[in-house]
Amino acid sequence: MLALWVEQLLEFASGALAEIRETERYPDLMSWARKQGTGMMGGDLPTAQALAPELWSQTPLERLGFACEPLARPGLNEPCWCDSGRRTRHCCAAVELAGDVPDHLMWMLSLREWKGLTLKAALGSGLAPAQALLEAGLIEAETGQSGRAQQILESLFDTADWSTLPAQCEPAFEMLVDLYQERGFHRKREALLSDVLQCGPLFLRGVALERLCLLYLDSDDLDSARDAFVRAQQTLPDSPTLAYLEAMLLLHEGNEPMAVERSRFWFRRLSRQGELEPGQLQFLADLAEDPAATLAEQLLHAEEELAEPLEAFQELLEHLPEPPLLHFERGAGDAVIYHASQREAALFSEFQTLFMAQLEDDGLMNFDQDPWLLAGDWLPALCARPEWFAAPHVVQSLIMALTTRFGSLPWMVPVLLEPLAHYLETWLDQARAACQPPDDKQRCQLDWEQGDNAVLLGTGLTLVVGMERGAQRRSRRLAETLMSLDEQDALGLRELVLDQLLREGRNQEALALSEQALANVSEQEADDDDSSLLGVLMGQVLALYRLGRKDEASETLGSAQRHNPHTLATLCAETLPPITQAMAIPGSRAEAHQYRALMRDQWRATPNALEWLASQSFDR
Numbered sequence: 196m197l198a199l200w201v202e203q204l205l206e207f208a209s210g211a212l213a214e215i216r217e218t219e220r221y222p223d224l225m226s227w228a229r230k231q232g233t234g235m236m237g238g239d240l241p242t243a244q245a246l247a248p249e250l251w252s253q254t255p256l257e258r259l260g261f262a263c264e265p266l267a268r269p270g271l272n273e274p275c276w277c278d279s280g281r282r283t284r285h286c287c288a289a290v291e292l293a294g295d296v297p298d299h300l301m302w303m304l305s306l307r308e309w310k311g312l313t314l315k316a317a318l319g320s321g322l323a324p325a326q327a328l329l330e331a332g333l334i335e336a337e338t339g340q341s342g343r344a345q346q347i348l349e350s351l352f353d354t355a356d357w358s359t360l361p362a363q364c365e366p367a368f369e370m371l372v373d374l375y376q377e378r379g380f381h382r383k384r385e386a387l388l389s390d391v392l393q394c395g396p397l398f399l400r401g402v403a404l405e406r407l408c409l410l411y412l413d414s415d416d417l418d419s420a421r422d423a424f425v426r427a428q429q430t431l432p433d434s435p436t437l438a439y440l441e442a443m444l445l446l447h448e449g450n451e452p453m454a455v456e457r458s459r460f461w462f463r464r465l466s467r468q469g470e471l472e473p474g475q476l477q478f479l480a481d482l483a484e485d486p487a488a489t490l491a492e493q494l495l496h497a498e499e500e501l502a503e504p505l506e507a508f509q510e511l512l513e514h515l516p517e518p519p520l521l522h523f524e525r526g527a528g529d530a531v532i533y534h535a536s537q538r539e540a541a542l543f544s545e546f547q548t549l550f551m552a553q554l555e556d557d558g559l560m561n562f563d564q565d566p567w568l569l570a571g572d573w574l575p576a577l578c579a580r581p582e583w584f585a586a587p588h589v590v591q592s593l594i595m596a597l598t599t600r601f602g603s604l605p606w607m608v609p610v611l612l613e614p615l616a617h618y619l620e621t622w623l624d625q626a627r628a629a630c631q632p633p634d635d636k637q638r639c640q641l642d643w644e645q646g647d648n649a650v651l652l653g654t655g656l657t658l659v660v661g662m663e664r665g666a667q668r669r670s671r672r673l674a675e676t677l678m679s680l681d682e683q684d685a686l687g688l689r690e691l692v693l694d695q696l697l698r699e700g701r702n703q704e705a706l707a708l709s710e711q712a713l714a715n716v717s718e719q720e721a722d723d724d725d726s727s728l729l730g731v732l733m734g735q736v737l738a739l740y741r742l743g744r745k746d747e748a749s750e751t752l753g754s755a756q757r758h759n760p761h762t763l764a765t766l767c768a769e770t771l772p773p774i775t776q777a778m779a780i781p782g783s784r785a786e787a788h789q790y791r792a793l794m795r796d797q798w799r800a801t802p803n804a805l806e807w808l809a810s811q812s813f814d815r
Contacts, residue, residue: 199293200292201294203235203236203237204246204294204296204300206235207232207235207236207243207246207250208250208300208301208304209304210227210231210232211224211227211232211250211301212250212254212301212305212308214227214231215251215254215256219257219258221251221264221266224247224251225277225278228243228244228246228247228277229243229244232246241286241287241289241290242290244277244286244287244290245286245287245290245292247277248266248277248287249296250296250300251264251266252264252265253265253299253300253302254301254305255301255302255317255322255323260320261320261322261323262320262322269283270283271283271284271288272284275288298324299324299326299327299330300327302323302324302327303330303331305317306318306323306327306328306331306347307331307334307335314343314346314347318346318347318350323350325354325359325360325364328347328350329348329351329361329363329364329367331347332344332348332351332367332370333348333367333370336348336370336374341378342378344370344374345371345374345380348367348371348374349371351371352368352371352387352390357396358396360399365398365399365402368387368391368402368403369402369406371387372387372388372406375387388403388406388407391403392404392407397430397431398431401427401430401434402431404423404424404426404427404430404431405423405427405434405436405437405440407427408420408424408427411423411792412443412444412447413602415792415793416791416793417444417447418791418792418795418796418799420444420447421444422770424437424440424441424444427440433465433468435461435465435471435479437461438461438462438479438482439490441454441457441458441461442457442458442482443606445457445486446486446487446490446605446606446664446665447605447664448796449605449698451486451487455483455485455486458479458482459483461479461483462479462480462483465479466480487606487609490604490606491607491609491610494604494606495509495610500571501570501574504571504575504578505574507574507575508574508578509610509611511577511578511581512610512611512614512615513614515581515614515617515618516581517621518584518585518617518622520625521533521587521622521625522534522536523625523626523629525629526645530640530642530645531626531629531640531641532642532645532648533622533641533646533650534646534647535588535647538585539585539586539587539588540588542582542585543583543586543588543589546576546577546586546589546592547592549569549572549573549576550566550573550596551564551569551573552564552565552566552569552596554592566592566596566599567596567599567600584618587619587622587650588650590618590619590654591657593615594612594619594657594658594661597611597615598612598657598660603661603662604664604665605664607665608661608664608666609665609666612658612662612665613662613666613669616658616662616666616669616673619651619654619658619673620676622651623651623655623673623676623677626651626680627679627680630680640681641680641681642681643681652680652681655673655677656688658670659673659677659691663691667695667698671695671696674692674695675692678692684712687727689708689711689712689727690712690730690731690734693705693708693709693712693731693734694730694734694793694794694797696708697734697737697738697794698797703738703742705734705735705738706735706738706739706742709731709732709734709735709738713731713735728781729758729759729762729781729786729787729790730790732751732752732754732755732758733752733762733766733790733794735748735751736748736751736752737794737797737801737804739751740801740807741801741804749811752808758781758782759781759782759783759786760782761783761784761786762787762790763808765787765788765790765791766787766798766805767805767808768791
């Protein structure tokens with residue numbers, strides 16, 4: 196019965212609104228209600244007459260600057276406001292509506308109807324009820340109207356009085372953050388998070404901190420992510436989301452045993468409270484059993500349309516055949532060259548007819564279009580044609596697609612990347628064997644520019660970065676293999692390996708690698724476009740400090756500070772803006788910020804290291 200009433204109410208209200216917009220005159224609305232509106236109420240004239248004045252009183256009128264023109268509610272013995280000519284007690288007051296009429300209904304419908312300048316003016320009037328903004332914004336988002344949804348939801352949170360926000364505004368806040376992320380409005384996203392953290396109600400502050408933690412994790416800023424998590428825990432200590440966040444954070448930090456232990460703690464604590472829905476409780480139980488596998492399964496099933504193809508793809512990866520041998524030849528000088536065979540080219544061509552996306556020729560390893568838009572076509576086809584994996588170009592496209600979608604999430608590495616890494620490692624072992632110098636000749640190199648070498652090297656670089664969190668040692672071994680094939684380090688892997696050695700506490704090896712990287716580069720000769728120099732210098736500083744060689748560490752720190760004068764202040768600051776959109780140009784604040792995001796957690800984990808840094812001065 197209630198569902199029928201809601202359906203009839205929405206139909207009647209929409210018809211009434213269309214009539215009001217024609218003339219914005221009350222008598223015209225009542226005439227419409229008696230003629231057309233009665234049919235929408237199943238022929239119930241008294242209900243149509245009683246409902247129309249209620250809706251008129253809450254409808255924003257453009258002629259009044261979007262204010263309403265509410266009718267004075269008549270007394271029981273006064274003439275009824277529906278203009279029937281009868282007393283109210285014998286007319287509309289005698290009608291019992293089948294359900295409530297939300298007092299923001301006509302504003303919500305108006306917001307969904309207005310467009311362009313009219314919508315902008317209505318939102319700018321500040322008269323729209325918060326509940327109307329909330330509902331209209333969510334409906335627009337759910338129907339794919341991202342721009343309108345953003346515009347409406349922005350008005351909801353553009354308030355000086357946060358206490359006026361509806362209690363149900365949490366999903367709208369998360370929706371607006373997601374819209375900013377999807378549409379590239381990163382500064383607006385950061386400003387919204389900042390406003391909520393400073394002024395928002397307690398429950399929204401907790402949600403903002405949770406989202407902030409996820410943003411930091413996405414940008415690999417583990418130190419700031421840990422800080423945001425601790426603040427979220429203090430704000431909302433019993434939020435089930437904290438279990439999910441802490442598991443992700445610990446896995447990013449490479450501490451899987453602690454992730455298991457803490458997940459079990461959260462499950463015991465939250466299950467005792469008895470306030471969780473069965474689905475939430477089961478998720479926490481699964482998380483306590485195996486955090487990495489649970490998070491991977493959740494992500495694979497995040498989109499209903501791709502859940503089944505991704506599951507089949509995952510199963511295929513578990514049973515891949517051994518990779519075939521590739522053909523390498525010796526070129527002029529010390530070059531070893533891989534050329535794709537005709538069969539490999541044909542396999543890639545078949546795959547490409549469905550995959551469609553191609554790597555752009557800009558050296559940045561980007562696709563010219565999103566391959567996941569057609570994943571419903573190429574994933575099932577790939578599962579049916581596993582021989583496509585024999586083509587390195589196919590493997591490269593797959594690895595690039597997986598890393599663009601799943602980033603470097605640690606829990607996705609064993610499921611998706613490591614099986615493909617086996618293929619590349621086998622091929623690189625072949626290349627390394629081909630590079631072994633006969634007799635006393637110079638070792639051969641796998642030059643990026645020759646043949647199809649870029650396919651193997653580019654795939655290797657993508658895998659090294661993608662596996663850095665979830666399979667750190669394997670990532671480092673792969674990086675070392677690539678560097679052995681390319682002693683000039685055209686891929687810029689030394690800094691990444693250096694960071695990994697420092698995370699593993701292998702400080703002597705980290706120092707040796709940094710010395711090797713800096714051996715042929717003097718401070719005066721260093722190119723301004725050497726994007727890895729700051730990381731190598733600061734890696735050497737940290738290794739020296741950990742080894743107790745503080746005087747040498749201070750000397751190298753001076754070189755780092757001269758390379759980038761923002762380094763010390765940025766690394767020692769307690770807080771910084773969460774995300775920077777600036778290019779990380781050598782010597783810039785963005786470069787210093789990027790280094791802090793990647794390595795401040797290691798400086799913080801080293802006893803007294805940050806205090807020592809803060810005591811250093813290179814103003815002289």
